[in-house]
Amino acid sequence: MTVLVVGLSHRSAPVAMLERAAASGDDLVKLLHEVHDSTHVAETLIVSTCNRVEVYAVVDKFHGGVSDISELLARHAGVTLDELSRHLYVHYEDRAVQHAFSVACGLESMVVGESQILGQMRQAFRLAQAEGTVGRDLHELIQQALRVGKRAHAETGVDKAGASLVSVGLTIAEGHLGELSGRRALVVGAGAMSGLAVATLARAGIGEIIVANRTFDRARRLAEGAEAPARAIELADLTAALAEADLVISCTGATGLVIAAEQVPHASHRRFFLDLALPHDVDPAVGALPGVALAGLDDLRTAEEAAQALGPRAVEAVRRIVADEVAAFLSAARAAAVAPTVVALRSKAAEVVEAELARLAGRLPGLDDRDRAEIAQTVRRVVDKLLHAPTVRVKELASAPGGDTYAAALRELFDLDPKAPEAVARPDIEGSAS
Missing domain, CATH: 3.40.50.720 (NAD(P)-binding Rossmann-like Domain)
Structure with a gap:
């Protein structure tokens, strides 16, 4: 399962198309469930504002997910898929994370740095959570995006460098x-x-x-x-x-x-x-x-150009923050992805140890409790030492791009049940937007 973003904004579409694609109230809830119920989508939320309509989704297949979401957006907007597609943009995996963080910081807004988008993303998350269409992956992505947006505003002041839409409108009004x-x-x-x-x-x-x-x-x-x-x-x-x-x-x-x-x-x-x-x-x-x-x-x-002229240094500082936060988020996500495999490996090793100790107890019934405890401790210590270096190393390797191949290698080499890591990795998520 990976994150996909399909959307259109003031950068890619005229206002007339954005008006058709915009969703609110019951229409937004309906579209949210239609996307969530589509074949290739496991989680979703929709950010619909005056200058963007974006579907964030966790999908099992890239092409299937893009097709499902694009067709539903076109149907909602009352246009053909060909009409809508020329205005759509798609971000997948690492680029989807970067886009989410950039949006939260206001880098993708009509007025760069505006802070209203933070509230809009939070509102979109809460609606999806209330409707049961968001799970672990989008929960972690959006929560981190909101934190990155707050950090960018606090450390760079970009929300002050970029005037609000209202401020820009008032400048026009004064003319x-x-x-x-x-x-x-x-x-x-x-x-x-x-x-x-x-x-x-x-x-x-x-x-x-x-x-x-x-x-x-x-x-x-x-x-x-x-x-x-x-x-x-x-x-x-x-x-x-x-x-x-x-x-x-x-x-x-x-x-x-x-x-x-x-x-x-x-x-x-x-x-x-x-x-x-x-x-x-x-x-x-x-x-x-x-x-x-x-x-x-x-x-x-x-x-947007006016805002950048007001605060180019702030905008560049935000871009650096986004780059650093994306790298840290992806590294942590890759490391977390291998953790269930490590847990499954250690669980299997523990089962083997217990089975062998039980067999030894059957063969040597005369062992007293002290000797039996000493043998058990020794065997467990040996197994722990043998597993320590490879499990630590695989976590380090997994934090780099392509690191998921190391988890796959562990599962293959030790014949681990692929469902065991999945069971550890996907507990029920409870929580609310910060």
Whole structure:
């Protein structure tokens, strides 16, 4: 069983395709189980965000796993496999580990270094865990990826060098509106991205923040926690709020449009709409209204270069951390993979020793307890000394690439039951995301 990643992101696909492939709510749970129930997949989780949809899976066959997952993604997106395949990327074994760590550190994000992806990966893991589609291998991979992401942020500050999507959007907004300080902003939605928007607007000195959400209590809680004057409104009052706002940021999880062009009243002041949702919240026709500018995810595609220009040293430092962590993770995984074979070898040796001691007791019934104990200790000591050097050495050799061949050699040479190492290697995993 090995780890496979099949996905598409802002780097490989246009926003229109990402919108079709994105999954949330019941659709995400359904896709998760469809992947998990496919022929070649043993474990899976799905990371679906505004700029990436990635399936992480443990598979028994590479080609079979890629085929299963690609076909299910195409069916979910409502496109042909040929249409989707040109936008897909595939990572396997070592490269899958490197990709997971890079994603967690924000190196693969539209805005390099952004930290929101950590929460998104953690949420994906928890959903898969709750649905019973994740096991030992993905548990260890994702938990380590989350730790690597935290380490990268703590040691390099790359999450500060790379501005958030909201920050980049506000830079674009300033080009249209001018100084943002003292202006009125409307945030539509109350999820994680909306919380980030409210915090970023407060730091920008916005005069007032209005939060609109389908669930009023969530909007109220977000407004109450803002470090700027803020108030919550019902979604039914959205049209009136749109007339008042200078800046509108929409980032809901709705499956259809939230803001239609006919909902946006004419106003004497200039207005800027920032649509960070996937699928889009804002009708593209809004951008054609007098005095209105609209920016979406497509307009933020240059943000990666901007972030790297802000912090090239931090980005390079993160890449070194990822390389070191990948090497350590793979080395530990290879060493752990041989451990069950070593346990099986020692178990077989112990069984042989006990059988021979029992036979000796039958042949020499006159031995007293002291002599019998001394003989047993001597035989066990001899076996331990004979096995010590090869078992230590095979663990060392196993940590290098191709080290699994040494475990296979041990099983062949000592005629070990191949199921014995597997039984030791795969206990039930219980735990939660850190």
